[in-house]
Amino acid sequence: MNIFLTSCFAGGVLTLLYGMLETKLLSVKEYKINSERVPESLSGKKIALISDIHGISHGKDNSRLFERLKEIEPDYIVICGDLVNGRGAKELKFAFRFIRKIKKLRIPVLYTFGNHEEKLRKHHRKACRRLLRFARKRIILLNNRAYKTADGETVFVGLNLPLWMYHGHDTKGIIKKRTDKILSKVNAENCYKILIAHDPEHLKEYSESGYDVCLSGHLHGGIIYVPFLGGTVTPRFQIFHKRVRGIHECGNMKMVISRGVGWHDVPIRIFNRPEIVVVKFEKEGSGSVQK
Numbered sequence: 254m255n256i257f258l259t260s261c262f263a264g265g266v267l268t269l270l271y272g273m274l275e276t277k278l279l280s281v282k283e284y285k286i287n288s289e290r291v292p293e294s295l296s297g298k299k300i301a302l303i304s305d306i307h308g309i310s311h312g313k314d315n316s317r318l319f320e321r322l323k324e325i326e327p328d329y330i331v332i333c334g335d336l337v338n339g340r341g342a343k344e345l346k347f348a349f350r351f352i353r354k355i356k357k358l359r360i361p362v363l364y365t366f367g368n369h370e371e372k373l374r375k376h377h378r379k380a381c382r383r384l385l386r387f388a389r390k391r392i393i394l395l396n397n398r399a400y401k402t403a404d405g406e407t408v409f410v411g412l413n414l415p416l417w418m419y420h421g422h423d424t425k426g427i428i429k430k431r432t433d434k435i436l437s438k439v440n441a442e443n444c445y446k447i448l449i450a451h452d453p454e455h456l457k458e459y460s461e462s463g464y465d466v467c468l469s470g471h472l473h474g475g476i477i478y479v480p481f482l483g484g485t486v487t488p489r490f491q492i493f494h495k496r497v498r499g500i501h502e503c504g505n506m507k508m509v510i511s512r513g514v515g516w517h518d519v520p521i522r523i524f525n526r527p528e529i530v531v532v533k534f535e536k537e538g539s540g541s542v543q544k
């Protein structure tokens with residue numbers, strides 16, 4: 254019995270140590286979207302999706318993350334929410350350094366808030382205003398706004414949701430109304446539409462709102478990923494939720510969910526390395542999704 258208990262304890266400690274190590278193993282995962290809907294001007298282009306950074310650095314000042322971004326040579330970078338934890342002004346130093354550094358890459362950077370920036374807005378209004386001002390001057394801040402590419406064929410819509418929508422409530426069609434209103438301001442009827450929405454849970458409503466692609470994060474890959482079963486836990490405490498990472502289809506829309514770059518509260522990831530996601534677009538007739 255003693256041997257059994259000792260083995261269980263040792264196994265648990267080793268798993269925890271490995272889980273802590275895995276938080277540092279930044280990876281790159283590429284998905285291809287081949288569709289006849291992809292406009293010529295987007296074909297062959299790449300979006301680097303970084304989500305859920307949570308104030309974490311991979312190397313000093315995120316040197317490893319920036320090295321990877323340079324190697325990827327993306328055409329756009331999307332920061333899909335939760336750059337900070339929303340705990341106060343002390344986090345702004347990290348956010349400002351990150352934004353300054355990413356701006357130096359001279360690639361269009363689109364930043365949409367997640368629930369943790371919304372927490373900052375709710376509990377630390379002054380700090381949130383400073384973050385908004387700083388980001389707006391240096392990168393493309395897409396909080397309930399649209400950004401149409403210079404060729405006019407693709408439009409990005411950044412949707413940021415109020416905190417109550419992160420708790421699984423029925424959104425009562427609010428998302429469609431909100432994104433329709435954003436799109437109406439940019440004449441995007443015939444554009445290829447890419448939605449940036451931190452929370453992937455409203456997949457059906459995003460799809461019904463007419464988007465071709467949705468870029469999401471938020472669920473941290475389920476923290477501890479069990480093959481064939483899914484992520485063990487989500488921020489909403491859903492157990493073995495299957496849709497915590499990867500590429501998914503709903504109607505005519507494809508959703509790419511990032512496992513995230515960082516962590517908060519407990520530094521642990523198991524079979525769930527932090528990642529930069531690369532989404533590569535190809536104009537083709539098959540409409541197939543390749544992993």
Ligand SMILES: [Fe+2]
Pocket residue numbers: 305334335367368369451470471472
């Ligand atoms: Fe989040």
